[in-house]
Amino acid sequence: MLPDQYCQHKAAGSGSSFYGSFRFLPPVRRKAITALYAFCREVDDIVDDRSLDTESARRKLAGWRREIADMYAGHPDHLITQALMPHLQAFSIEESQLGAIVDGMEMDLDRKRYASFGELEKYCWHVAGVVGILAAKIFGVTQADTLEYAEKLGLAFQLTNIIRDVGEDIGMGRIYLPQDELERFGVTEDDLFKRRYTGAFRKLMQFQAARAQGLYEEAFSLLPEADREAQKPGVMMATIYRELLGEIERCDFPVLTERVSLTKSRKLWLAWKTWLNG
Known part of the structure; x- marks a missing residue:
């Protein structure tokens, strides 16, 4: 599966009200917002996964922090970061902002x-x-x-x-x-x-x-x-x-x-x- 296809599948499968709004965007912006939304869904699913204990979920979030760093270093491994990387500069997507989202997900493990x-x-x-x-x-x-x-x-x-x-x-x-x-x-x-x-x-x-x-x-x-x-x-x-x-x-x-x-x-x-x- 190609990176953009994976993100589209992740976003559409969530059943969210947001995904339908993306269809009205020009192709480049649509791909960027779909990749961002897929990223948010991916990290949110970690803390909502009842099969994971707290420490396992925390390790997975730490892995996403490393993946974000690798993406900004130019060598993403995950399909989502591969789809998101081409849009980082064009839309001023900052590493600290993606990190802040992961921090928020981790808050659900702590309180x-x-x-x-x-x-x-x-x-x-x-x-x-x-x-x-x-x-x-x-x-x-x-x-x-x-x-x-x-x-x-x-x-x-x-x-x-x-x-x-x-x-x-x-x-x-x-x-x-x-x-x-x-x-x-x-x-x-x-x-x-x-x-x-x-x-x-x-x-x-x-x-x-x-x-x-x-x-x-x-x-x-x-x-x-x-x-x-x-x-x-x-x-x-x-x-x-x-x-x-x-x-x-x-x-x-x-x-x-x-x-x-x-x-x-x-x-x-x-x-x-x-x-x-x-």
């Missing part, structure tokens, strides 16, 4: 609780904010504010994921909802692990959703007019993710026991509509 939103925000920066910045570079950036927009949008995406995946994360012993906010709303860890859907839980999730919605609005307010056309793929992703968040809200946050999703046709329709209308 399963976050005392406050401030702590959670640092984690989100590693696993989503940096990714947003790199994606924006690939889409096309002429204004510095566009990178700030992309970072904020990445945070909004990650908070949407956290809301959607509460039950799934509990199954892995992880609670990303800030501990001080659980306490403020009167929700205990026992409530979460026993999947108790209470009025307190509903109010907690309404608070989380309102924060995410506010971040989408804040991100869009930062996007300069000069880069709006180039950043359409990111806006398409945001349209799909906001629709997902809205669907979770309309369903009254059943996230303890089910994973709310949008159909493929609905996501494609939202992406196409956004591409046409901006």
Whole structure:
């Protein structure tokens, strides 16, 4: 299998809302973002692999750090880094930024609780904010504010994921909802692990959703007019993710026991509509 084919297979197989947005890009940018996304999926899959113990997962992440270094030295070994290397200079993809993503994945091995939103925000920066910045570079950036927009949008995406995946994360012993906010709303860890859907839980999730919605609005307010056309793929992703968040809200946050999703046709329709209308 060729490097680009491997990345395409990895990205398409994830079922993510993001991959559909890539189809609207010119070929070179599409190959670059697909390789970046495949890299993110590959390292994320390591920490989510229940067949690996913590130390085995840590060794695999260390191997990816070496692979990143080898790629920047000009001799990548993995198909993903072979696909990504031709785009490093063209899109200003920095070694430290890819390393920061791996650092974020490793945080999932080291901690399963976050005392406050401030702590959670640092984690989100590693696993989503940096990714947003790199994606924006690939889409096309002429204004510095566009990178700030992309970072904020990445945070909004990650908070949407956290809301959607509460039950799934509990199954892995992880609670990303800030501990001080659980306490403020009167929700205990026992409530979460026993999947108790209470009025307190509903109010907690309404608070989380309102924060995410506010971040989408804040991100869009930062996007300069000069880069709006180039950043359409990111806006398409945001349209799909906001629709997902809205669907979770309309369903009254059943996230303890089910994973709310949008159909493929609905996501494609939202992406196409956004591409046409901006």
